[in-house]
Amino acid sequence: MPVNSVVFGAGGFIGRSLVLELLGRGEEVAAAVHGGGDRLTRWLTDRGAATGRLTVLTADITRPGLGLPEQGLDEVRDVYNTAARFAFGMSPDEARAVNVTGAVRVAEWAAARPRLRRLVHISGYRMAAAGADRPDYARDGAYEASKREGDAAVRGRARELGVPLTVVNPATVAGPGQYVGLADLVGQLWRGRLAALPGGPDVFLPVVELGYLVRFLASLPGQPESAEGTYWLLDEATPALPGLIAFLAEHMGVPAPRRSVPVEVLKRLPRAVTKADPETLSFLSTDRYDTSSARSLAESAGLEMPPVHEVLRRWADDLVASRFGLSPAPAPPYGFQQVGADRTWVTGDREAPDHVFLHGLPVDADSWAPVAARTGGRTLAADLPGFGRSGLPRQSHDAWLTALLAPVRGRPVLVAHSYSCGPALRYALRYPDRVGALVLVSPAFLQPASSWPTRSPLAVPVLRTMSAERLADSLGLPHDGSLDGAVANLRRAGAALRVVAALRSAYRQRGPLREALGQVACPVELVVGALDPLEEPSSLPVTEIASAGHYPQLTHPDEVAALLVAVRERTAAR
Template sequence: MSAGDRHALVLGATGFVGRHLVLALGQAGVRVSTAGRSHESYRRLARWLAEHGHDEAPADLRVDFTTPSLIEGELDDVTEVYNCAGAYRFGMSADEARRANVGSVRAVVAFAARLPRLRRLVHVSGYRVGGQDPRPWSEEQRRETYRALGAYEASKVEADAVFQSEAERLGVPWSVVNPASVIGDSVTGESGQYLGLASTLRDLWRGGLAAVPGNARTFVPVVAVDYLARFMTLLPVDETAERASYWLLDDDTPALPGLLALVAEHYRVKAPRARVPVAVLKRLPRRLTKADPETLTFLSSDRYPTGSARAFAARHGLTMPDTATTIRRWADRLAASRFGDAPAGGRRFTGPGGVRTFELGQPDAPTVVLPGLPVNADTWAPVVAALGQARAADLPGLGMSAGGRDDWPSWLTALVTETGARHLVGHSIGAAAAVEAAAAHPDAVDRLTLVAPFFLQARPARAARLLARRYLDRVSPRALAERLTGDPAHAAALHSSVEDLRRGAAATAARLLAATASPRWRADLRAELTRYPGHVHVVVGSRDPLSTEGRALLDTLARATVTVIAGAGHHPQLTHPEEVARAVALGTRPRGREPFSPSGRSARSRG
C-alpha cells in the first residue's frame, strides 16, 4: 500500500506523542484526520504543525467518548487508526482513571470495527503495563491491581488487556506499542511534557534533588518521541506487525544514577550521591519525598523484551538515535523552557566561544541584548519581542549561562564574528561587555545602544557592594523588585532571575558588581567608548541619570545620542519595556546629537 492510498485517523493528536505522530505521518505523505474534543485544541495543533514545517493541516473531527458513534463524519476510507488518547495524570480516582483510559479503549475498538477499509488499529500502551493477559478481569483482580499500582498505572494495565480482548472479539487487526519514558525530539530536544522523569531533572536543575531514588540497578529507560512516532507510522504497512506488541526503549539507557549523573554534568551541577531505596520512599511522607506515590512503581530494575522492536526497526531501516545525545538535548530544552514555566518558543542554549549560553528571541538576529545585574535575559523578553529581529543572551556566569568573567574575550569575539551580532544593546554590566566587544572588533559592531551604562553614571555605594553576595543568595522576588524598581508589583518578572541567582549566578553577579566601582575599569571603558567609530546611543532613566563626567564624555562624541525615559530607574526594561523598545529601535537610525525621548521629541537629561 502506497502512502497516497493511506488515510490515518489519530485520536489524542494534540498530546505529546499524538502531535509528533501527525507530523511523522505527514512527512511520510499519509493523509491525516484528527479527532479532538474542541476546535481550539485543533487550532493549537495546526499552529504547532505549521511551526514544524507541515503547512497542510489535517482534517478536523470531533470525538465524544460518551456517544455510540464516537466520531461524526465520512470515514469509510480510513485505513489506519492510532489511539494516543487517554489521561496521563497522577492523583486520579479509580473511576476517573477507568473512564479516561479503559472506557475510551472500548469505544475506540468498537468504532474501528465499523471501518470497512481498516488495515490496522495501533494502540499506545506502556513499557510497565504492556503484554497483559487479555482474559476479562474479575472484580477482585481489579480491586487488588488498583490498590497495588494506583489509579493511573492500574487503568493502563487494564486498558492493555481490554484492548487486546475487544480487538480479538470484534476481529479488528491491531498492533500495540509499549514505549518507555518518552523524552524529547532526538534532534531538537523538544518535549513540552514535564511529568515523570522530567520533574526529576527539574529538581536536579534547581538543586532540590538531595538523593537518587532507588538503587544502582534502578532502570528508567527512555525513547525519543520522534523515533516512537516514525516506528508507529510503519506498523500498518507491515503484515507481520498484526497482533504484535512492541517494547520501544533503549536497552543501553544508563541506570537511573548514571542517567542523572549524565544530566548533572551537562547542567554543571552536583549529582546527588545518596540513594534512597524505594521501600523507604514508600514509607516516608509525601511532604518529604515530594514524589507522587503512584510514580514509585516505575522505580524498578526490571528489563523488557525489546527484541521484536529492534528486529522490526532493522527491517525498515529505522535507527534508534544515540540516547545520551538525545537526553542532553532534551535536558537543554527542559531547562531553556524553565520546565514549562516560561513561554514556549524562541529559547535555546548555544555555545559561542565554547561557553554554554542561554538565548531567547530570534536566532542569529543582528540586534543582541546583553542584560545587566542582577537580572537575566528573561527580564528583557518583552523588549526583544517588541523589537522583532532581536535576541537576548545571558553573559557568561549570569542567568542560565555557564562560564565567568574570564570567558568574556573569547565569548564576545564569537558572538560578534560568528553569530551575526551587529547591534549590541548592553544594559548596566552588559554595557561594559558591549563596549569591550566593539573595541576589540570595531568593524564587526555597527552600533552600540548602552542602557544605564554604569561607567557613565555614579559609582555604586560601598555598602551595597559588600552585602551583594549574601543578599543575592537569599533575596526573594518581591524584595528584589522593591530594591531594583521601588515597586513589588514587578516581582513576577524577577522569579526566574532569583532562581538563577540561587543556582549559582549570585557569586558571579557579586564579583561583577564589586568590579563596577573600579576606577581603572571605568576609565578603560570610557576610553574604549571614545575610540569606537560607530553610532552610540545611550538610554537612561530620569531617576538614574548620567554623571557629569559621563555627560561631558558623550558631548565629545560626534555620533552619540541620548534618550532619557521619564520616571525610569536603572532597570527600565522592567518598568518601561515599551519605551525601552522604542528607544532601542530609534537608536538604530542616525540622529543629531541632541538627546531625544523614546517618542522622538527632544529632551534634556535631568541630572
C-alpha cells in the same frame, strides 16, 4: 475528502506529533481532540505542515460513540489511540474513564469501520513488569493501575470484535513538551534541589525519542506482520539512572548528586521530604525488556534511533528553554554550549551576529528577546555564567565574554545592559577591532548608586522568595509576565546569593569603569530611561527614552530596537 487515518488524543504531546508525521506522509488525517482544534492547527502550521489534508474533530472517548458524527468516516483505514490521562495523584475513577473505558470505546469504534486496516494502541512501558496482569490501584497508583487494566481490556475487546490490533509500549518519550516523570528529576537537578538519587546504581529509566516513536507508529499499518504484535520501544543504550543524571549534570553545568536512597526507604519517607509523588516510585526499577521485535520491525521500515546522548542533550535544552513547561520556548537555536570553562545558555548565532546582547541583573538573556525580534538581523544572546540558566561559573565574566565572541566573524554591535556594561566595556578596550560599536543601556556605573536590594542583610532571602509581581514592583516594571523566567532562575540553589554579590562588586568598580569609558576606540552610545538618568552629563552620545526606567528593553523595545538598527547601519557604512 475521504479520511485515511484518525488520531485520538491528537492535541496531546504524542498525538500532535503523530498527526504532523502522517500529514508529512501525504495521509488524509482526522485529528480527534477533546475541545477546540485551533491550538493544534497553529502548532502544526508553525512547523510547516500542510493542513489542507487535515480534518479536526471534537471527540470525547469517555462517551459511547465518542461524540463523533455517524457519517463521513467510513473510509478510515487506520486508527491510532494516543489518548491517555497521564498525571499522578488522580482518583481511580478519573484515570479509568480515559485509560480503560475510553480506550475500549476507541476499539469498539474502530471495529465499526468497514475498511479498517489497523488499530494502533499506545499502552504503558511497564506492562511486562511483575504483577502487571493484576492491577492494584492502592499499590500502583491510579495512573499505572489504569494503564495496566486498560491494556488487558483493549486486548480482550479487540479479540472479541476481530480488530487487527498493534500495541506499542514506549518508555519515557523524550522531546519538546514532555514535562512529567523523568523530566521532574531533570528539573530538580537543574535547580540544584536533587540532593540524592532515588534508587540504586542499576535503576533503568530508558527513553525513546519522540520523532522516532511517531515514525514507528506511522509505519505500523503498512506492515502486515505487525498485526497482533506488541512492541516495547526504548533505547537500550540509555545509561542507568546515575549515569544518565551525571551526563545531564555535566551538560547543564550543575553538580550531580553523589548519594542515593533505596526505593524502599523512599516509600517510607513523607512526600514533604522526598519532593516526589509516591506513584513515580513504581518506575524506579532495574527491569529490562525484550526489544528485538521492535528493532526488527524498525529495520524493515528503514528507521534508526538517533544517538541517545544527543537525544538527552536536546531534551534537556528543550526543558530549560520552556522553563519546564511554564513558558513557551524561544525560537531556536538555543541550548547549553561550552564557552571557555563555563557551560552557558546560548541563543542565536555565534558566528555572524549583527548584534550581541548581554543582560543585566536579575534578568537573563530573554530580557533582550523583544528587542532582538525587532532588529531584523542575526543576534546572539547568552546568560552570564552563574546567572539565568547557565551553569556555575568557573572563570571571570571578562574571560567568558572573550570566549563567547571568539568564533564571531565580523564586527557586531555589542549591546550591554546595566551590570554587563562593565564586561562589555573592558572587552571593547581590549579588542577594539572586533567591535563595530558599543551600546551601553542603563550603565550602572554612570548612574546614581542604587539600594536595590543589595544593601540589606536580608537581600538574599528576600530576592530568593520574591514573586514575579513583587519583583516587577521593585524594578518599576509592569506585571506582564516578563519576569517569570527571572523568578524561576532566582529559585535555583545559590542564584540569589550570586546576584547580590555581583551587584555589590559592580558598585565597587564604578570609578575605574568611568575612567575607562573615555579610552574606548570604537563608537560608543549610551541609552537611558528618562526616569533613570545618568548621574552627571556625558560627552558621549546619549539617547534618553521618555517614560522609561532602568529596563527600557522591556518597556520600550520599539525605541531601543530602532536605535540599534540605526547604529548597525552606521557601523556598516564605516
